[in-house]
Amino acid sequence: MARFSNGWHPNTTKGEASSPSYNWAAVVVAVVALVLYLHTLHPGVGPYLDSIEYQITTLVLGVSHPPGYPLYTGLGRLFVALLPWRNAAFRLNLLSAVCSALTVALVQQVTYRLTRSILLSLFGALSLAVAVRFWYQANYAELYPLNGAFVAATTLALLAWMQTRRPALYFLSAGLYALNFGVNAPAVVLLPMWFFAVLVTDHRMLTRPRNLVLTALIVLVAAAQYLYVPLRAFQHPPFCNYCPENWSEVPAFLSGREWWGIAFGVQPRYYLQRWADSGYQLMLQFWPVGVLLGAVGLWNLVRERTRLGVLFLLGLVGEWFFVVTYDVVDWADFMHPLYILFAPLLAVGLGEAWGWLAARTDRWRAPGRVAVLGLFALAMAGLLVATAINNYPLVDQSQRTDWHAWARDLLAQMEPGSWVLTPPTPTDGFVHSWALRFVSWAENRVPDLVIVYLPGLDPPGPPPGYLRWEEAEPHLAEHPLYVIELDDERLRNYVLLPVLRNDGWPLGYRVVGGRAADGGVEPWVSPEEWVQIQDRLLWP
Template identity: 30%
Template sequence: MGTRSGCRSLFVVRRWTRDTILALFFALASLALYAATAAPSVATLFDDSLEFQVVLPTLGIAHPSGYPLYTLLGRLWTLLLPLRDPAGRANLLSAVAAAAAVGVFFLVARRLAGSRPAAVIATVALIISPTWWSQATIAEVYALHGLLVALFLYCLLRWEGTPVAAGRRQVAAGGAGSSSFQLPASNTRWLAAAALVAGLGLTHHHMIALLAPAALVFVIRTDPSLLRRPRRWLPLLLCALAPLLFYLYLPIRGRVTGSLDGIFTPTAWGTLDWLLARGYSVFLTSNPFGVSRGLGTYLSLFPDQFGVLLCLGALPGLAIGWRQNARRYVLLLLATAAQIAFGAAYKVQDIDVFFIPAFMLVALWAAWGMTILVQWLESILTRYSLLITRYSLLITLSLSAIVLVQPAVTAIRAFPQQDRSRAWGVYDYGADMLANIAPGGEVVGLLGETTLLRYFRDVLGQRPDISVVPADAETDRFAAVDTALAAGRPVYLTRDLPGAAARYSLDAAGPLIAVSPKAAPAVAPAGRPIGAGIVLVDARGEVRWTHAGPVVRLTLTWAATAPVAEELKVSARLLDEAGQVVAADDRVPVHFAYPTTAWAPGEQVQDVYDLTQPAGAAGGPYGVLLILYRVADGGEVGRAELSAVTVGGG
């Protein structure tokens, strides 16, 4: 008996050691994938990623609920990691969090399903699922949120499996064997860990609260004595509430800095309103974006992530999983229902990321369901052949691997979109803006565009002389421009401002629009006549090198000899030696902001066009052709050939 017991103990140790090694393997493998495809620096303009890439390195105030845990972790991470720039480091933080979540997810699936192959299949499906992968390569909150969700479930399942919890269930069921059965001192270490993780989750993303009803039912069903001994809840509540002290970061730090939109106020009510994210309740109570989704849209979210077969594999778990373990079944069922209900009720455009916990839970259902299905198949097959019994593991792996075909094909096809490792476009755009701002200049634009400039100024320490004014409302942009002009500061717009052409003179300054007081009519300077009363005063071509390759920038100076009655567009073209167009840029002058009908006679207008050499194109001289044509009917009014530009090979 002693030898057999010792062998059994050794087997258990070896089994969990293998699972730990597998979890570590999946974590490292996914980390390699996510780090290799992570964006190298700033990669987006109009989402939260850019905001976090400014907030984390500078200890700023993120949008509601403030995300203090993520901010403090991100600050420490960007300080200590010696790789990439701060934005790239923030992206790698998501890769690390997502990889850690994958490792913990495997352990959860292994405990829940009881089958190692099923847990492996579910884990691989999660690793390459489109939404999860996309959030592992940029600075976002969802990878860390997924890690906290997985840790919370893991701690609950570990607590359920402790001898103390099992003993209490045995007593509650009357199966202790004798009235003298004694329970050891309550071991709530893993339950306390779950409470602590839940508290940390509340300081990161409030959606973790959706797991609370399922967790409470699970805990009470696992240890009913908790209902009779309320004092045992006190240390658990302390563990859950203690992390909320992280929210003190908001009013403390808010006294020296603010949110990027300038709205946060570090008062008690301002902090409470911020951490509760009351402003976002509008997406639950109304539909400000006019989002329209039917049942089919929500149902298709899951096959889009995991493929049809894996989703079908979840059905046996949903159908009869309660027979194997009713407590775990209720835990998963309530948690999944809460996550899906919230996602369906939350009327935002990027709904996929809010379904990430639901995706993880469905993958767990799939692991459980595949285990049940394989057990059923083995019970049938073993009746007919001992050979099949001998190779049951191979059969199990083969059948399970079939469900990964569709997710794998989807991942391979989507790889060019998922791979952000060469996504330098936003960084190059920001550097280009910065290079074209006069000393002491002010840039007025949308929040995302000005946040990009703040990254270069506040995080990288470049151009501390410039100021930025985020103004999404057009009236606010007009007010900011008027204030800057009255103070005599150089002022720029990041995009067309309707009505600005009638009030100001506008010129292109790289990708920006330089604003100045409206020019008075004057005598037109000498230049090359193009047609329709337009002359080309000056034209310069230069080759700019970006991360994507060479770009030919044409800087043109136009003038009108008389008022222009019709709106014209410019077509700038790059021609190869055979006269074929290899690149073109067609637009209304000054980045669509300053139509020819708004030009004052004699006013000189600077205009900019970028012509990108196609990838793989041969280097050498390229011709440059300008065509002026009417917007109304496309009729050409004039053209001019410029000096050739020598471009290096792409």
């Protein structure tokens, strides 16, 4: 079968690896991707609960939910503390954009090593860059982009080691893979892929005592990042979600015991449905033609360069198995590594399609052959452009200032020392209360604001920033008290005063009275203010 180029062989020479055009192509796709992502980047706090959690964690150098994600916290803190632009939430969102652009560059490098074609490597990398979910996740604070950068970097290191057998690349792959556990614990599903690369390339890297000891040392150094969790948690930072109180609780926290029921929790009878749904998600990223090209590319690798084909197959199967069995509503978000591993295969498949078409038109007259091949190339380039144009409005979050503006407006009307009741978890107000917490600390707006958490739940931080409901309830009338969600059965006993924006839109409610023991209403404000607000009250 004809080939896209003459160099489709797994061995890489020193000259090829350091080719200026090879490296500049990575810079080009990274810049293109970063420009796109900066245009669609979320400008502030949000848009999801986990995003706000990470924004708070990096702001106060706290601890996120189990297992704590220390590497993400550390890198995020550097972005928040050192960058001079905009607000702290924007800076952490920017980390996602930078990591995603880096991932695109790394995918270009991986693809070039598979195809030896700069054009094909550009196509594979840009296909990933404009994939709708990958692009969307580049716009806000989350773990996926940094995890994706580590997945791409580990894959590149393994691939380069398999092609060159340079020991330094093996140790680099071990370090990258081990560090990734500080970002994403489910990285364990890539362990078969990593072990396979070792066994088929040079098993002595794990059987020779010296190499084994050095590998173990690398893993231990990477694992040491998790010492941050207990050491910081025991200092009682302002924010510490599911915080371990002592050393006996640390193993459960680090092992993510809180999530044991959902990891691999989908019942087997639903596997087929989840498999079909995940296949649909893959087609949303790369269109059916892209999925077909990726399948052709994987088949070509397995057939002609079996070790490389099995390497990618194990990576895809591991990540896909996790996605199929992960029992959460937002399971599709965890397909992020799948897209990264699939994009190079798409480019390999495109090379095969080009080779097939070139062979079929080899005996044609030059004008006809050039026209057919030119139209094919234009169609592929047009597919990239059309994908970017189609996806831009779907991923654009650059105007999502509503939560940040709401929090600023509400805090502007609060008194120092105000308390806020956390709304029930199923409501939008629950997430809004986290945004309020972030803005109050990040912008020094009512910084002594106290969040009163839900009954029966441990708050994600210690006093004075957070209080348990059971501790706060007897003292509610002693402080300015606000609520932001009416869907709360606790409000049946309170008289509420709407807090309005300049245009009359309600931002929240201040509790100005409560039901007395005799069934009447007891004002919590002065008699003069009580008289003035009678016509605006919401009664229990």
